[in-house]
Amino acid sequence: MDKKYLQSVIPFATSANLKLDNASGTLFGNYKGFNVMLFPLFNLRTFQISVAVKRQGVSPSLPEMQQIAAMSKKFLGACAVNGYRVDFNVKPSGLSIKSTVNNNLLHALEAVAANLSRLGYENCCQVCGQTDNVGTYFAYNCTARLCDSCHQTYIERNDAVKQEKSKKTENIVGGIIGALLGSLIGAAAIILISQLGYIAAISGVIMGVCALKGYELLGGKLSKAGIIISSLIMIVMVFLSNQLDWAIILHNEYPAYGIFEAFKMMNYLLLNDGIDLSVYIPQLFLLYIFTFVGAAPTVSTAMRKQNMPDILYRMDEPEQTTDNTAESVIN
Numbered sequence: 021m022d023k024k025y026l027q028s029v030i031p032f033a034t035s036a037n038l039k040l041d042n043a044s045g046t047l048f049g050n051y052k053g054f055n056v057m058l059f060p061l062f063n064l065r066t067f068q069i070s071v072a073v074k075r076q077g078v079s080p081s082l083p084e085m086q087q088i089a090a091m092s093k094k095f096l097g098a099c100a101v102n103g104y105r106v107d108f109n110v111k112p113s114g115l116s117i118k119s120t121v122n123n124n125l126l127h128a129l130e131a132v133a134a135n136l137s138r139l140g141y142e143n144c145c146q147v148c149g150q151t152d153n154v155g156t157y158f159a160y161n162c163t164a165r166l167c168d169s170c171h172q173t174y175i176e177r178n179d180a181v182k183q184e185k186s187k188k189t190e191n192i193v194g195g196i197i198g199a200l201l202g203s204l205i206g207a208a209a210i211i212l213i214s215q216l217g218y219i220a221a222i223s224g225v226i227m228g229v230c231a232l233k234g235y236e237l238l239g240g241k242l243s244k245a246g247i248i249i250s251s252l253i254m255i256v257m258v259f260l261s262n263q264l265d266w267a268i269i270l271h272n273e274y275p276a277y278g279i280f281e282a283f284k285m286m287n288y289l290l291l292n293d294g295i296d297l298s299v300y301i302p303q304l305f306l307l308y309i310f311t312f313v314g315a316a317p318t319v320s321t322a323m324r325k326q327n328m329p330d331i332l333y334r335m336d337e338p339e340q341t342t343d344n345t346a347e348s349v350i351n
């Protein structure tokens with residue numbers, strides 16, 4: 021975890037009597053009677069405050085939780101309820117997560133704890149609602165409050181997912197065929213849309229998406245190698261479709277040349293000033309940019325899937341949940 025981030029939250033954790041999980045950056049602990057988990061959302065420069073609670077055996081209702089958020093709307097944003105689990109988004113302040121910590125986080129936490137207490141909620145397991153032996157976990161890129169038996173279920177489910185994942189091996193030949201087929205759809209789009217007289221933004225995007233999806237579909241999964249191979253295919257295919265696009269224009273102007281003759285002539289014309297480069301180069305450049313725009317989200321999703329920490333661990337000490345007396349005194 022980023023050192024700067026850890027340094028910026030340590031004073032907060034100390035003052036709110038919360039613990040810090042160095043690996044995930046999560047702040048957790050018992051705050052005024054509630055076992056809270058404060059998970060950093062770096063891209064949004066803020067935190068998600070999560071609790072698992074019930075009242076008289078019943079899970080929290082979304083309207084009631086939304087009311088809590090609305091009452092403190094200066095510090096709390098959207099909220100979500102999933103079974104016994106409630107996630108409150110803290111409103112970001114300023115340009116860094118650090119300023120959110122300094123300005124909004126304590127107010128948000130205070131509002132959540134005070135209102136849950138006022139409404140008569142108590143801590144429980146986020147899955148089954150049980151109150152005994154509930155621990156605070158980090159489970160596959162997310163925080164979780166789980167009882168022992170739900171924790172066991174999580175482990176078993178994860179083992180099944182892992183097995184499924186390892187079965188799915190990459191088939192590079194299939195991937196290459198998929199990327200080629202996908203890029204043909206992209207090439208067709210580039211040529212058709214250009215011949216209709218439009219700027220080919222969307223066709224570049226189609227090229228980027230189809231080539232990568234084609235690889236993933238026939239290759240089983242999209243690895244780093246797959247991304248590189250698909251990118252090379254895209255670079256070549258964008259160039260060739262642009263050449264063919266120009267060849268068609270050439271053929272339309274000089275019908276004596278067939279399209280494929282014109283296609284072959286393109287290289288000669290390019291090297292011998294036969295083509296207006298001030299038109300040709302920006303057009304090709306734009307096409308590459310749009311292809312990149314289309315490919316980027318698919319690449320980033322694939323990378324995130326690969327980098328997802330495939331881990332489940334307990335953040336708090338098991339004794340802590342059975343003995344809250346020390347914290348209750350402080351609170």
Ligand SMILES: [Zn+2]
Nearest residue numbers: 145148167170
């Ligand atoms: Zn449970």
